[in-house]
Amino acid sequence: MTFSVQVKVMPLKELLDPQGKAVMGGLGNLGLNAIHDVRIGKNISLQIEAASEEEARQIAEQAAKKLLANPVMEQFEININ
Amino acid sequence: MTFSVQVKVMPLKELLDPQGKAVMGGLGNLGLNAIHDVRIGKNISLQIEAASEEEARQIAEQAAKKLLANPVMEQFEININ
Incomplete structure (x- = not known):
């Protein structure tokens, strides 16, 4: 049987996420100021x-x-649908 | 109110995903042959x-x-927890 499995890999909460910070700046420049944090x-x-x-x-x-x-x-998280 | 929103961005099904193919090769080398497809x-x-x-x-x-x-x-998919 074939299972479709999703693995979500996210940077640890304790660490900075420079890519997320850069994207947040870009969203701010587009006028989307309601977005506070991006990871x-x-x-x-x-x-x-x-x-x-x-x-x-x-x-x-x-x-x-x-x-x-x-x-x-x-950190990672596994979900099976 | 602050909402935690997850945006999942995946390559379109119709397109090749070379990064996924490379990872699948790596998993095969590690002996994980039960994994057929990686995106x-x-x-x-x-x-x-x-x-x-x-x-x-x-x-x-x-x-x-x-x-x-x-x-x-x-393609993207939005989930709000």
Whole structure:
């Protein structure tokens, strides 16, 4: 069975996000001043062949830990639809 | 009131995603062969000051159309928590 798994990788809350700050400046220049804070991360969509949702989640977790996220700077979250 | 809005920006389904293909190769090298397809996009978290959820959604949509997503190559999706 194929599971569609979303891995959301975001910069840790404690860290500055210079890319987000730059985008926030750009939004301000466009007149969108109601936006206070911007943080930018990755969204990775995986198609995983697995026997169960639990197995698919484990495979996604391994992928996130080994390659997709850098634990020094990023946290990740896994969602299965 | 401050709304936490997530904008998910993904490459259009019709287009190749070379970054995703490269990551899929890397996952294969790590022995994670159950993963068939990888697509990589952005996840942008916005803090928006607005009177209502509807207004926050409109502001996020403007931001996505004007700056966050490139409609030639990307589609976006807005979620408010």
